[in-house]
Amino acid sequence: TDSSALIHGLTAEEIGTLTAKCTEAKAAAYCPYSLFRVGCTLLTHSGAFISGANVENASYPVGTCAERVAMGSAVFAGHRRGDFRAVAVATDAPEPSSPCGMCRQFLREFCGEDVPVVMVGRDGGEGRVVVRTMGELLPMSFGPESLPPREELAKVGEGRRKG
Amino acid sequence: TDSSALIHGLTAEEIGTLTAKCTEAKAAAYCPYSLFRVGCTLLTHSGAFISGANVENASYPVGTCAERVAMGSAVFAGHRRGDFRAVAVATDAPEPSSPCGMCRQFLREFCGEDVPVVMVGRDGGEGRVVVRTMGELLPMSFGPESLPPREELAKVGEGRRKG
Amino acid sequence: TDSSALIHGLTAEEIGTLTAKCTEAKAAAYCPYSLFRVGCTLLTHSGAFISGANVENASYPVGTCAERVAMGSAVFAGHRRGDFRAVAVATDAPEPSSPCGMCRQFLREFCGEDVPVVMVGRDGGEGRVVVRTMGELLPMSFGPESLPPREELAKVGEGRRKG
């Protein structure tokens, strides 16, 4: 049956649950400036669903996105790289929207290239869902292993604190 | 007795609990870049304690602070402006450290000027705690009411050279 | 005469020039989302005026403020801590607005506590200007010296990069 087929390691039932949960998470958004609600739900290998919504600020750059609220909670709960099976994001746009580049970068610290990102449009619904992997959304990414060891950097550059 | 005296509306017992909880929250920090652990706990009027820790990123500006992780969770849980009685922050510095300016701005969206911020040094302990109000830490702050109505802004400036 | 009196080390003429320049800088703002234009001008001890304006993004938290654009340019031009005599900020609000907390933190890395921040309302004009020092706007600030040495942090906490 359909429900046993796997999409990036997720069953149709799991995609359905993720879709419902991230759509529900939107209701908690604080977005008086953009009016654009976003909800995000993470699924861990241990079976936990951890959600977040966007939290804006009068100084726009100080606000944060749903994906970072969800991942912040997950990391605080003790989850680390390798613990995540999927990311799901729902917005108020009619078509499924992707996470912004900043969130892709934030998620990438903890999610491998093969972790699927499930994107859900305004009206939810399994049929309207778009799925891409982290590796597809942030190719050639800059991660922890991109930073050379400090001792090496200390020699190469100067980067010094002036003043 | 001491324990019934109020400091910014907090009992000594509540300050003690906040101190313990934000110190404990530090243990969940993900800070392989700075090695500087920070924990934050919020106390709501409904009596809830909501915590967070810093979550760093290989691209340093993409990481987030303990205060914003805690407040992100609190807002996602439905708390809004007026719901907070206190903020508490513990770090790995020997002396109590204050929240960075970005976090003061993030907190300010939801905390009034009189909300106390309890700052705790590495070794915790009530005696070593420093307390300041949000208004003292972010005077003349830029908040929701600082932004003129959109209709007015649309008239004044142009602000929208979209390419 | 008035023009020889010093306000935080600035002559009335210098305040006038700063006011004019940060007001003029507003015209370059890219703010299709907030419609709120902000301009910032820095004055260095070497006599240079360096300006910036806010640059917003469809993902609101990714945008940046006028103050950080100006200071980014100044640091790129080689200016460092101790090189700044004043910061001036103009917005589209009728009354003078202060920099957001994130910008206070960004500026603080390079400006001492006594550096004046000149705030200018929509209609400019010397008479309507409000001046506060960096120390007044970001008291008990978190700066470079707040971070204990790495070797000490490595011992105290663990902050480790989990896999």
Next chain:
Amino acid sequence: TDSSALIHGLTAEEIGTLTAKCTEAKAAAYCPYSLFRVGCTLLTHSGAFISGANVENASYPVGTCAERVAMGSAVFAGHRRGDFRAVAVATDAPEPSSPCGMCRQFLREFCGEDVPVVMVGRDGGEGRVVVRTMGELLPMSFGPESLPPREELAKVGEGRRKG
């Protein structure tokens, strides 16, 4: 000859100039925390080269990257979407590194999908350069057109539980 061949619309000579300029820009980096210097140079259709370097902060998330310093200056200078021919980035890593996700998002507001991003390793040199387009680095991106009109959003969600 080689120098007349075009790579994403750039001549080998232009790539050489971009490589040299972004490598040179690294020298202005303020990075006492990461010790990781990054330089960025933008080339506009009008022939201007505009550069930046990373500017870090004691509160790591408050710092900014080379790409955003360069683009902030460019936008302040009046450049807008459609004005950019290329982005070039050099770091202190031995292999060419890509911009972080936050910078990809910041650049994307002003650069079309076909704008090439030239990535340069520690030792520079044309032969070691990697080139990808904005569309390749930030596929399915979230841009200005991803946000539905405000009037529509005002109807769909509520998004404004102001306290």
